[in-house]
Amino acid sequence: MDQITNPQAITRTSLHHELVGRLQTLIINADLEPGLKVPEKLLCDQFGVSRTPLREALKVLASDGLVRLEPNRGAWVTRVTIEEVEEVFPVLGALEALSGELACQNITDAEIDTVKDLHAQMMQSYGDSDLDAYFSINQKIHRAILLAARNGTLTSSCQALSLRMQRARYLANMTQGRWQEAVQEHERILEFLVARDGPNLARTLTGHMNSKRLSVVRWLQAEGAKRG
Amino acid sequence: MDQITNPQAITRTSLHHELVGRLQTLIINADLEPGLKVPEKLLCDQFGVSRTPLREALKVLASDGLVRLEPNRGAWVTRVTIEEVEEVFPVLGALEALSGELACQNITDAEIDTVKDLHAQMMQSYGDSDLDAYFSINQKIHRAILLAARNGTLTSSCQALSLRMQRARYLANMTQGRWQEAVQEHERILEFLVARDGPNLARTLTGHMNSKRLSVVRWLQAEGAKRG
DNA sequence: TGACTTAATTATGAATTCAAAATTACGCTG
DNA sequence: CAGCGTAATTTTGAATTCATAATTAAGTCA
Numbered sequence: 001m002d003q004i005t006n007p008q009a010i011t012r013t014s015l016h017h018e019l020v021g022r023l024q025t026l027i028i029n030a031d032l033e034p035g036l037k038v039p040e041k042l043l044c045d046q047f048g049v050s051r052t053p054l055r056e057a058l059k060v061l062a063s064d065g066l067v068r069l070e071p072n073r074g075a076w077v078t079r080v081t082i083e084e085v086e087e088v089f090p091v092l093g094a095l096e097a098l099s100g101e102l103a104c105q106n107i108t109d110a111e112i113d114t115v116k117d118l119h120a121q122m123m124q125s126y127g128d129s130d131l132d133a134y135f136s137i138n139q140k141i142h143r144a145i146l147l148a149a150r151n152g153t154l155t156s157s158c159q160a161l162s163l164r165m166q167r168a169r170y171l172a173n174m175t176q177g178r179w180q181e182a183v184q185e186h187e188r189i190l191e192f193l194v195a196r197d198g199p200n201l202a203r204t205l206t207g208h209m210n211s212k213r214l215s216v217v218r219w220l221q222a223e224g225a226k227r228g
Numbered sequence: 229m230d231q232i233t234n235p236q237a238i239t240r241t242s243l244h245h246e247l248v249g250r251l252q253t254l255i256i257n258a259d260l261e262p263g264l265k266v267p268e269k270l271l272c273d274q275f276g277v278s279r280t281p282l283r284e285a286l287k288v289l290a291s292d293g294l295v296r297l298e299p300n301r302g303a304w305v306t307r308v309t310i311e312e313v314e315e316v317f318p319v320l321g322a323l324e325a326l327s328g329e330l331a332c333q334n335i336t337d338a339e340i341d342t343v344k345d346l347h348a349q350m351m352q353s354y355g356d357s358d359l360d361a362y363f364s365i366n367q368k369i370h371r372a373i374l375l376a377a378r379n380g381t382l383t384s385s386c387q388a389l390s391l392r393m394q395r396a397r398y399l400a401n402m403t404q405g406r407w408q409e410a411v412q413e414h415e416r417i418l419e420f421l422v423a424r425d426g427p428n429l430a431r432t433l434t435g436h437m438n439s440k441r442l443s444v445v446r447w448l449q450a451e452g453a454k455r456g
Numbered sequence: 457t458g459a460c461t462t463a464a465t466t467a468t469g470a471a472t473t474c475a476a477a478a479t480t481a482c483g484c485t486g
Numbered sequence: 487c488a489g490c491g492t493a494a495t496t497t498t499g500a501a502t503t504c505a506t507a508a509t510t511a512a513g514t515c516a
Contacts, residue, residue: 014299015470016287040497050471052280055499056287059244063288065381071242072477072498087381090326098322153293153315157385243500268467278501283469300468300507 015049019057022047027066027077028166038067038075065164080167082220088161089213093206095158096142100201102149103193112194115144119190126183131174141186145193145205165216178215185211243277247285250275255294255305256394266295266303293392308395310448316389317441321434323386324370328429330377331421340422343372347418354411359402369414373421373433393444406443413439 023043026032044054058075061067067075118141125133142162146155174182185208192201251271254260260267272282286303289295295303346369353361370390374383402410413436420429 014297017297020291051498052470052472056284056470059284060287060291063248063291069242069245073479074498084381087379090330090379091323091382091385094322094326095319098318102318151315151318153312153389154319157319157389161381161385279468280500280502284500301509302468 015053016056016060019047019049019053020060023057023061024066024163027061028163030167032077034077034079034167036077038077040074064160066167078167080165080220082217082224085165085213085216085220088165089209089216092158092161092165093209093213095154095161096146096205096209097202099146099149099151099154099158100189100193100205101198102151102154103145104196104198104201106150107145107148107193107196111144111148115141115190115193118144119186122186123183126179134179138186141189145189173219174215178211181211182208243281244284244288247275247277247281248288251285251289252294252391255289256391258395260305262305262307262395264305266305268302292388294395306395308393308448310445310452313393313441313444313448316393317437317444320386320389320393321437321441323382323389324374324433324437325430327374327377327379327382327386328417328421328433329426330379330382331373332424332426332429334378335373335376335421335424339372339376343369343418343421346372347414350414351411354407362407366414369417373417401447402443406439409439410436 023032027034032038038058040051040054040058044051047054058067058069062069062075066078068078069075118137122134122137122141125131125137146158149155185204188204189201189208192204251260255262266286268279268282268286272279275282286295286297290297290303294306296306297303346365350362350365350369353359353365374386377383413432416432417429417436420432
């Protein structure tokens with residue numbers, strides 16, 4: 001019964017599954033640059049795997065929209081386009097709204113305390129102008145609400161769409177005005193969550209996503225203009 | 229330029245992509261029975277392909293929740309559980325609500341006429357007690373609204389979740405009461421769509437999904453009781 | 457006979473191989 | 487030397503092969 005050789009819990013996960021996660025990380029960190037070709041051979045060497053599991057992973061990523069497969073030409077890292085942002089944020093808005101509704105029905109007091117704590121940390125990061133920390137905690141808050149909704153399907157749907165929006169660095173690019181607005185929205189989010197006011201939380205979350213959409217689109221437009 | 233040998237448009241699609249579609253069909257038609265193991269070898273013979281593209285397709289289906297991969301044990305067709313239905317229908321409700329909102333903003337008069345026509349056909353099927361035709365047209369109506377929303381991301385998200393709910397035969401199993409209720413809901417859906425009344429259409433669609441959820445859950449419970 | 461071990465078989469996961477397509481490099485012609 | 491066509495190279499998609507894990511079958515002993 002004892003497994004002497006086992007240093008820690010058995011990470012029995014298939015290669016392709018592991019690769020899906022790794023590649024997602026590479027893509028949202030823009031280590032794999034959007035618009036460029038996925039360097040199949042390089043990645044195989046890098047991860048020490050053969051093409052078979054890597055290609056399996058690429059099919060999955062393609063169905064999630066992180067890469068695009070061109071027949072007989074290989075896989076390409078997809079760019080975040082304005083059209084895509086205009087499509088995805090409304091869907092995320094609807095899903096987050098639902099997560100807010102459900103969270104208000106199911107969240108425990110302890111979980112609310114956790115969110116309060118995260119919120120305070122986030123405000124601290126805002127005060128410190130620490131954008132990286134801010135974003136990291138921000139995500140944790142959204143995720144905490146999502147988990148409190150107790151709906152695994154909702155969680156993975158949101159997760160998949162969020163990933164697509166997390167590519168590129170533009171998220172870390174907010175004007176001071178937008179940052180302040182976002183913080184105010186988050187104040188209301190916390191307020192309605194604590195009050196367990198589902199309808200208002202839902203509305204606020206949808207609005208929050210809408211603001212985010214506008215901000216991202218504006219940034220992409222400016223970026224597009226810069227590059228010509 | 230002329231391609232003499234080409235009987236119709238070039239269906240240049242990769243094997244794995246083709247297989248994803250075929251397997252989806254097999255699963256939602258329950259040709260691959262839920263709960264059973266995916267017969268890899270049999271399918272390879274059947275489709276005349278090797279294991280490589282088939283396994284690629286299975287990874288994609290797994291990420292969509294149609295099969296479950298057990299490490300070193302193969303792929304299994306997932307069952308529709310009550311828990312899953314309780315999760316998926318609320319998400320579908322939120323997405324359909326959004327599709328209703330957006331459709332009211334973007335649908336053309338011609339498209340509304342198409343929906344009207346489909347609705348009339350559906351009522352005809354109801355009168356004829358032709359459940360198969362009813363369901364087929366019903367899906368076309370929902371899809372028409374979805375397409376009128378002009379949001380491809382929304383379309384594919386809905387599509388993926390709908391597929392999961394289309395497995396098994398229970399959809400073709402409605403009580404007379406539920407059928408009548410569904411028809412009434414569809415009357416209101418058409419009414420609000422024609423009036424381009426987004427908020428009310430959204431509400432009605434969410435309610436429609438909720439009724440569907442209840443009906444399916446009840447049926448699954450009865451089914452579960454029958455089998456012990 | 458029935459539980460437990462161990463060997464044979466089968467199926468799985470992943471690496472390798474191979475044919476076909478695409479890309480690049482090269483040379484020819486004007 | 488620019489543009490075109492052809493050959494060499496590389497890359498891709500998919501079949502095949504191979505090591506390993508899981509399952510089944512056979513055999514042992516109480």
